[in-house]
Amino acid sequence: MFSLTKRQAVILLGVVLLLVACWLLYQYFHQPQPVTVESQQLAETPAGVDLAAKNAHIDMLQSQLNEAAQQIAELKNKPPDTIIQTVPVEVIKTVEVERQKSGANFAIVTDPKQPDKQVDLKEVEKLPTETSVTLNQYNVFAYKKVIRGVNVYPDWSEVVRGNFKIDEVTADVSRRITKDGKYIGVVAGYDFKHDHAKAGLRYLF
The missing domain is CATH 2.20.200 (Outer membrane efflux proteins (OEP))
Incomplete structure (x- = not known):
C-alpha cells in the first residue's frame, strides 16, 4: 500500500495549496469581460466575434463565429439589438444591463458614426454630463445550431x-x-x- 511520510504529506499539501492559490489569483486577475468594444468593420468578421468571445472566456465553434458575424453584418443597415442612448457616465452600466436583460453570453459595442474606429468607453465617460451618447450593441448567444x-x-x-x-x-x-x-x-x-x-x-x- 502506498503511504507518505509526515514530511512528504506536508510538502504535498503545500503544493496543492499553492496550486489552488495560483488558480484563484489567475481567476481574480483574468475575470471575464462580457462587453467588448470594436469597430463596426471588425465586429462583422469571425475574428471580431472570436475576440469578444475570448474576452468573455467563452469557446465558440468556427461555424458559430461565422453565423454571429454574418448576423451582425446583415444588421448593418437595420437597427441593432440595442441602440444605447444615455449619458457618458452610464454607458458601461447601460450596456451590461441590456446584455443581461437579453440573456446574451456577451455583447459587442460599436460606434455607428465611425464604423472603422473603435470607441473608447473610458474616454466617453470623461465627456461632459450633458453629452448624448449613441452606440450600437450586438448581443451574441453562444449556442450551437x-x-x-x-x-x-x-x-x-x-x-x-x-x-x-x-x-x-x-x-x-x-x-x-x-x-x-x-x-x-x-x-x-x-x-x-x-x-x-x-x-x-x-x-x-
Missing part, C-alpha cells in the same frame, strides 16, 4: 447488488430554434426492461 445526446439508464436495483444492467438507452438530436438557446428535436431509444423501442420529441429551454 445542433446538439446531440446519449442517455443511459442503469437498473439501479441490480447495480446495488453488483450487477451492471441497463434498463434503457436513448439518443437525441435537437436543432436550435431561438437565439437564446431553445431547441426542438427528436429522441429515440430502446427500453430493455419492457422490450420495446420508443421515439418522441424533445424540447430544451
Whole structure:
C-alpha cells in the first residue's frame, strides 16, 4: 500500500495549496469581460466575434463565429439589438444591463458614426454630463445550431447488488430554434426492461 511520510504529506499539501492559490489569483486577475468594444468593420468578421468571445472566456465553434458575424453584418443597415442612448457616465452600466436583460453570453459595442474606429468607453465617460451618447450593441448567444445526446439508464436495483444492467438507452438530436438557446428535436431509444423501442420529441429551454 502506498503511504507518505509526515514530511512528504506536508510538502504535498503545500503544493496543492499553492496550486489552488495560483488558480484563484489567475481567476481574480483574468475575470471575464462580457462587453467588448470594436469597430463596426471588425465586429462583422469571425475574428471580431472570436475576440469578444475570448474576452468573455467563452469557446465558440468556427461555424458559430461565422453565423454571429454574418448576423451582425446583415444588421448593418437595420437597427441593432440595442441602440444605447444615455449619458457618458452610464454607458458601461447601460450596456451590461441590456446584455443581461437579453440573456446574451456577451455583447459587442460599436460606434455607428465611425464604423472603422473603435470607441473608447473610458474616454466617453470623461465627456461632459450633458453629452448624448449613441452606440450600437450586438448581443451574441453562444449556442450551437445542433446538439446531440446519449442517455443511459442503469437498473439501479441490480447495480446495488453488483450487477451492471441497463434498463434503457436513448439518443437525441435537437436543432436550435431561438437565439437564446431553445431547441426542438427528436429522441429515440430502446427500453430493455419492457422490450420495446420508443421515439418522441424533445424540447430544451
